Amino acid sequence: MQSSDSHWWRGATLYQIYPRSFADSNGDGIGDLRGVTSKLDYVAELGVDGIWLSPFFASPQRDFGYDVSDHCAIDPMFGTMSDFDALIARSHELGLKVIIDQVWSHTAVEHAWFQESRQSRTNPKADWFVWADPLPDGSCPTNWQSWMGGGTWTWEPRRGQYYLHNFLPQMPDLNFHCPEVQEAILAIGRFWLDRGVDGFRLDTVNYYFHDQALRNNPPKPGDSPATMQRHIYNVCQPENLTFLRRIRELLDLYPGSFVVGEIGSDDNLTRMIEYTAGTDHLHTAYSFQLLSDRADPQHFHEAMQPWTTGKGASAWPSWALSNHDCARVASRWKLDAPTSQIAKFALALLVALRGTIFLYQGEELGLTQADLAYEDLRDPLGVANWPANKGRDGCRTIQPWSHDHTFQGFSTVKPWLPIIEAHRDHSVDLQAQDPASVLAFARHAISLRQSNPAMRLGDCSVLYEDESCLIFSRKFGASSCLAGFNFSPKAKTIPGLVDSRLKPDLAVGKVQVDGDDITLGPVSAFLISKNPFKTKDANHESCS
Known part of the structure; x- marks a missing residue:
């Protein structure tokens, strides 16, 4: 829904x-x-x-x-x-x-805007891309580096200027100024x-x-x-x-x-x-x-x-x-x-x-x-x-x-x-x-997640963290959720965090609830959901 x-x-x-x-x-x-x-x-x-x-x-x-x-x-x-x-x-x-x-x-360089812009410094789209003169020694205007490899400037002889590209040289940057x-x-x-x-x-x-x-x-x-x-x-x-x-x-x-x-x-x-x-x-x-x-x-x-x-x-x-x-x-x-x-x-x-x-x-x-x-x-x-x-x-x-x-x-x-x-x-x-x-x-x-307003909209509070485990709660109105994760290759028991009447709605690996304690096996996870609402839209009216 x-x-x-x-x-x-x-x-x-x-x-x-x-x-x-x-x-x-x-x-x-x-x-x-x-x-x-x-x-x-x-x-x-x-x-x-x-x-x-x-x-x-x-x-x-x-x-x-x-x-x-x-x-x-x-x-x-x-x-x-x-x-x-x-x-x-x-x-x-x-x-x-x-x-x-x-x-x-x-x-792309093939875009009609760039094809016009590159022709001269006076055409109607001359300022639509980022153009800059070379430094006095002919080198690029800045030291900026592209995420696709190499510098961010390519020479355009028709204008006698460099154009900026933060990615491939064939992908010129628009001038949002x-x-x-x-x-x-x-x-x-x-x-x-x-x-x-x-x-x-x-x-x-x-x-x-x-x-x-x-x-x-x-x-x-x-x-x-x-x-x-x-x-x-x-x-x-x-x-x-x-x-x-x-x-x-x-x-x-x-x-x-x-x-x-x-x-x-x-x-x-x-x-x-x-x-x-x-x-x-x-x-x-x-x-x-x-x-x-x-x-x-x-x-x-x-x-x-x-x-x-x-x-x-x-x-x-x-x-x-x-x-x-x-x-x-x-x-x-x-x-x-x-x-x-x-x-x-x-x-x-x-x-x-x-x-x-x-x-x-x-x-x-x-x-x-x-x-x-x-x-x-x-x-x-x-x-x-x-x-x-x-x-x-x-x-x-x-x-x-x-x-x-x-x-x-x-x-x-x-x-x-x-x-x-x-x-x-x-x-x-x-x-x-x-x-x-x-x-x-x-x-x-x-x-x-869709059926529990807390998982969609709720606040988040970390209840337990160490080098291997993370447990946090989500709450929204009367709806709540408890989530736990053991990233390590060793089992871990965390005392006093779980209501013994509840069982995991979702589990990965070995998860065991014993009284108010919960034991997480290696690389394991659980979600415990309490949801009094019948549909995921029930509490959306109060969301701002």
Whole structure:
């Protein structure tokens, strides 16, 4: 059941779909919009509130859709605008919200705006991108380093200037200091909202503005050029907050719409709070805070704590443990347990967190990170940095629908990335028949979160933490939840925290309640839920 009120996004569970790898409807080996629509019943059966669609816009596909050449056009490999309209209609029939990626910080070099801007210093779009003169010795204007490797400046002989690109050289940064750019971006937002989408996931939302004085970033210890400086002048400029207000003003014209921002910075949690506090910026934001290799109680306590007091109490976080840019959590977390147990452990932790949560396709199946050969790589990050960094293809392999199909039910032909034979036994058709599967566990975990107002909306209090275990409570009105996690390979008994009359509603590994004590086995977790309400909407009226 979906909440109809304007605060539906608080505590919601959103399912990320990477269209290229979800389902192929036309037999070209690449997933598409019709393929997504054909699998929406499966998504709805997970119990999630909606979907987040990764880019499907016109693009040369150097960065697989995050290099947009036309923000208001569907790339033919994904289908047509009619296909998109059908996807929206079917999603809404099923009670699913549709959130789409918006890549506004930069474009592809093929974009008409850049093609005009690069021609001269006097054309109508001359100021739409970030241009700068060379230093007296001809070198780049700043020392800023790109996350995709190398510096952030490329020479354009037609203008006799450098242009800025925080990512690939073929992805020039828009100049948000230019008022016309801001108006053009907001017009793109209106286009898709009028089309019926329920909101946006804003890619690299803290990259919209740059320091106009072009000051150099200061150094810091790191293991690559991009991590060997503090990114304080090419991102996170104060003007960002002013433009976020304009985005929120636009969203407020479409009741029930929602915007989440992706933040990557040296101070992730601080920026998440700054960008979401109050009611005039983003509704919520997520960062890479929980997408690292760390899996320990202190790490999660540190992520949760800032949202309990001060400015953080008026902000709202979002969390993801996997996505299209990082290794899958079942492989990334080096816990001493089988990968299926790690996958369930991670799911239990995700649904227990305060905030809006994102589940990446295949996470509900316990998919592991694929280890691809160099010749199979498609990601420019992996191709350029092999073997030190194998890129992002390993988390982007296809969704396995059928175990006995040559191409795992994804397509009738060889997919754009290799078939991972190890994923065959994780297929949807097999797991749907197994009550002990990761898929069955995911459905149950999501159902618990959806039915318990405390898990969706409640405050969070850490009750116990040591080097191995974390136990916290969630409370909202008369509804409550107790969640516990043992990250270690050794059993742990915690006394006096559990009502002996209650039993876990969800458990991973070995969990034993003995009187008021609870014993957690190695890499184990539990959720104990007390819920007097019959539906997940029961207390939404009091949510502000």
